[in-house]
Amino acid sequence: MRYAEIVTAGVLALFSIYLMVKSTELPIGFVSGRGPGGGLWPFWLSGVMLVCCGFIAFNWWRKTSPPSQSDEPFLDGYGWRMVGLVGGGLVVFVALIDVISMYGAIAVFLLYYLKFLGRHSWALSLGLAVSVPLLFFFFFEGAMQITMPSGMPFTDPIFDILYEIIY
């Protein structure tokens, strides 16, 4: 954890410097007759962020913050596996939205999570993987009139049937 604390502070410091540089694309001082420039607000705030990173590093060196005193690893084997399985599942879920539609991706993600990570029965996993996207469809498209991504053209026949029900 101690190592992660200083690495994160370093990354945030670099990000702050990047933001400061990026802010200078607009004036960062007082422009006569027009008031403060558009870059002033983000530039100085990023500057404060950089100073805070300095303080975090100082506290790390003095070992005053809890993570800087901890000898535990940032994530153990279970933690890495969990982040990989759940986080990876989420990345695939979002990537699938443009392919098999929002509702198709929800169905696949639910089946993956409930059956393979949650180890629930096939009946429950399939039941929820089918009913939840359908419920979402009628709520968002029917009641709220919000159109969700419908994926690639091969999903059209299914959507045609569903749209016929609500319109």
Add this chain to the structure above:
Amino acid sequence: MEILSLLGSGMLVALQPLNLLLILIGVTVGLFIGAMPGLGSVNGVAILLPITFLVPPSGAIIFLAAIYYGAMYGGAISSITLGIPGASTAVATTFDGRPLARQGRASLALVTAALASFVGGTVANVIFTAFAPVLASVALSFGPPEIFALMLLAFATFVGLGGDDIPKTILSICLGLVLGAVGFDQISGAPRLVLFDITGFLQGIGFLVLAIGVYGIGEMLWTIEQSRDEAESTPPKMTARGMVADAAEATRRGWRGTAIGSCIGFFVGILPAAGATPASLMSYGVAKMMSRNPQDYGRGTPDGVAAPEAANNSASTGSMLPMLTLGIPGSPTTAILLGGMVIWGLTPGPRLFIEESEFVWGLIGSFYISNIAALIINLAFIPVFIWMLRMPFTILAPMIFVLSVAGGYAATRDMFDIWLILIFGIAAFVLRRLDYPLAPAVLAIVLGPIAEPTLRQSLLLSQGDPSIFFTRPVAGPITVIALILIFLPLVKLLQRGRKADKTT
């Protein structure tokens, strides 16, 4: 006396069968829309605005105001049960609502939120009824320096309360403010902070994108990692007797927060551009400062739920005041309501109270009726919300993930934002592991776009002289209090350091 008779006749208008039915439907619909992460009162009012053309104008505005009320109650539900604030106004409710739910006391948190919302709404209604025209002129006297000073005070409550790591808290606030500045410069219109030159950033980063990323993804990953396959919350018990006991406990342990939230909420709510979010945050901060046990805040105290909930309901009524009396909307929802009124042929402003007396007093009467209806309907649905928490965590977690992604898309309609939600979620998980407080960033992204233009307008007024924040009669004291709160932890640290030196 005249006000009471006008209010009485207004209530009779609100109690007409059609209007009463509209109130009941509006409150119920609002409750569920507000409880849904990604959807808030703005969505509900905007979507249902066309439906209101089927009923007379007085019924229409009563219906929309009922949705507004219901959504304000509903925002707390997802904050408490799922840990995801349904709207920015309910972020502060997560601070103590979520810990209470984790301790198996979700019912207490929900009952406290409902009762505090009711009291907040009622107090605001009474102040509204009695002092509407006077308060409207007070609200008008708030210029850019005063609003900026108020925003500074909102941020200062975070820093000054201490508890968390101060550099990390300030970093979190600044990060939220900078992320809120991404997109276009509001004043010059020039593109600004287009990160890594990705054009998707031109449209800016919305509050919901960060909030859903932090709470819907980051917090969930953290909970899964911490709970190690075991359910992390005690299954909540729900009986009629239990609810009565919870109501008694909520009254006993939440009255202070309710009182503070009700008063602060209304006065912040009536200020143009301020609204319910800073009101709920400030009320939480003040309630914590005035508490005998400030260390209980953040660990699950009913006062910590009551203060922001009373405040956001009180502020939502307060924000109706400048809309009706001056024609200035105090929040995005009231802006849509204002648009509706104009379409119905009503002109909001000082003459509305005289020319459309029946309409105005019918609406004010409906606030009281909606508030009672919202309390009853909310309490009746608490067992349903509690039932959600009884689901095994391996079912609840994927549900929250899909709700976050679908809700996030519904709010922004952009896949770029969904990827951002995912990136923020993973970053939030890392930062959460290292004890970075993230709520300040989420609130800062909401308040940043209010704070920056007011700062720049103020400096333009004073030709770049920052003393404008100290010399004006209202802005001055607020700025001084904010600065004291910001530097208080620093002074305490120095004092502690000196004491330590003396002892060694």
